Amino acid sequence: MAQSFALWAMVSGKPNWPLPVQCLPYPPLFSDGPAVTQVTGCGQSHFEISMTDPILKTTDLTVRFGGHVAVDAVSCAFHAGELTAIVGPNGAGKTTYFNLISGQIPASAGRVNLRGRDITRASVSARTKAGIGRAFQLTNLFPGLSVLENLRLVVQAKLGRGFNLWSMVSRHQDLTDQAEDILARVRLLDQRDQVVSELSHGNQRKLEVALLIAQDPDVYMFDEPTAGMSVDEAPVVLDLIAELKEQKDRSILLVEHKMDVIRSLADRIIVLHNGALAADGAPAEVMASDVVQEAYMGRGLEGILADV
C-alpha cells in the first residue's frame, strides 16, 4: 500500500510544482487507479520547469528498520531560495528523512544528491563539509564548553583547522571574531563566556541555530527549531530563519508543527505520511486540499498538527 502511494507521490506530486499542486490521494481511495509506468522523479520534472539545478535532491530515498519502512521511496528536490516545511503526524518519518539526508542513518535504498554530487554513502562530517547543515530537534550542543567555544568549534571546522596541534587557540583571532559576529547576530553576545549547560533552554535553542548559521551550509535543516521555547523567545529564532531566507542561494528545510510558523515562513510544504510523500505544493493548496484533509481522517492537516 505504501508502495503504490509512493508511486503516486512521485508521479503526481511534483510535475505541477510550482504551479498549483494537486494533492495526492490517500491510497485506499485510489489504489485501483491507473497503473502508471512512466515514473518521473519529482526533482527531475521540477528541474525542467525551473531551469535551475536543485541544490539537494533525494531519489527514492528509503530506509527500513527490520520489516518497518520508516522512509518510503521519497523523491524530492529542494531549490535555492526556497523554504520547504516538512509536515506530517508523529512517526511519519520526518526526522528520519532528515537523518538520511544528513547521514546519521545510512539509507537502505535510493540516493541523496547535493549540487549534483552523490553523497548517499558519505560520512556525516563529509556531508557537512559538502554543505549540509543540520540543527537538531533535541538540543545537541557541547554542554561543558562556553557559548563562544561552541561557535568557534564550528567556524574552525569550516576553515579546516582542526588538525592544528601546535598553535595556541588565542592566535586564531579570526575564529573568535567570526564567532562573535554570529553571537551578536543571534543576540547571545552577553552570554559569550557562559557554560552552555547553564544557559536557559531558549538560549540553547538560539545557539543551536547559531551553530548552523556559523556553518553557513548550502542546505539548512531545522528540526522544530522553536520546540519548547517561550512565546517571547520563539520570534527571535524565527526572525533568524526569515533572515536566512533572504540569502537566495541557500535552501532551507524546516520540520515544524506550528501552523502559524509554517504560514509565515514556508514557500512550499511537503507532507509525509507513513514514511511516504503524501503531498507537495504551495502552502495554501496543501492546507486547503480536500484530499489531504481526507487523508488525515477527515480532520484536516491543521487538526492533526494541533494535536502534536
Place this chain on the structure above:
Amino acid sequence: MIRSLLSGDMPRSLPLALILGCILICLALAPFLFPGVRTVDTAARICIFIVLVASYDLLLGYGGIVSFAHTMFFGIGAYGVALTSAHMGRGFDAIAIGALVGAGFAAALALLIGLFSLRVRAIFFAMITLAVASAVAVLVSQLSGLTGGEDGLTFKTPRELGPAFKFGKETFDGVLFGVKLNGKLLAYYFVFIGALVLFLTLLRVVNSPFGRVLQAIRENDFRAESIGYRVVYYRVAATCLSASVAALAGSLYAVWLRYVGPDTVLSMELMIDILLMVVIGGMGTLYGAMIGATLFVLAQNYLQNLMGAASELVADLPLLPELLSADRWLLWLGVLFILSVYFFPAGVVGRLRGKR
C-alpha cells in the same frame, strides 16, 4: 613569555597558581632542597609520573577515551631505552635511539589498535586495550631471552649520568650548597628537563585547535561529527600522541632507574595508579596531572613513615596505635582516595578553579 610557555592556559586561581609554583620550584631544586637518595628518587618519580599522567589525561580528560594500555606504552618506551642501551652499549645515542624507536613503536601500535576499535565505539577501545596490554605483559615476561623475563633488564646509562662521574672540582670543589656534583645530579636534571619539555608540549597540544576538537568530542561526539569533524581521526591521533608521550616518559624512567622489569613499568597496578592520579588531580586539566601525581607519589612513599610516627605518638592510647600502624598504610591510602573523590568530584584543580 609565561603565557606563551603555558600556551595561554593560565591557572586561573591564585591558590592553584601558588600550589603549582610550589611544586615546580620544589622539583626544580629538589636535589638542593631535599638532599638524600630517597627524596631525590621520589622527586624524579614525580616528574616522570606527571608526564605519564598528563599524557593519559590527554586521552581520558580531553578525548574522553578510556584506555587500559597506557602502562604498555610506558613500558614500550622504557624497554626501548633498555634494549638499545644493553645492545649498543652505554651512550646518549643509545638512549636517543631507544626513546625514538619506543615512541614510534608505541604510536604505531596505538594507531593499529585505534583504527581497529575507535571506528566503532570508544568502549571497544577500552576492552581491546585491556586485552592487548595483558598480552604484551605476558609476552614480555615470556620472551626472557630478549627482555630478561620477570627479572627485567639492568643496563648501563652514559657515565655522565652515573654517581661515579664527578664534575665542577676546580670551581666549586665538587660541592654546591652541600650537594655533591656528580652524575646522579645530572641524571635528575636530565629527567626534570625532559619531563618539563614534554609537559609543556602537552599543554601546547591541549590548548591548540586540535585540543578544542578533542574537548568537543568528549562533550558530544555525535555533534562534533555533525559540525564537520571526522571523530575517528581525531581520536586515533590523540591516542597515538598520548602513546608516544607515555613512551617517552617510560624512557625517562628507564634512564633514571637504569633498570626495567614487568613489575615496574608494565603492571596493571601501575595503570590503576595512573587512573587515580588523573581523577584526584582533576580530569581535563593537565595541571591536575601535576597535582595528582605529586600527591600520589608522596603518599606512596611517605604515608608509611608518617603513620609509623603517628602511631608512636599515640602509643599509650587504646586501639589508635593499631589503626595507625605503618602496616595499615594501604588502608589509609584507600580512605584518602575515597574522601578526595567524594569531596573533589572535579578533582583538586576543578575544585580550586571553582567548578563545584
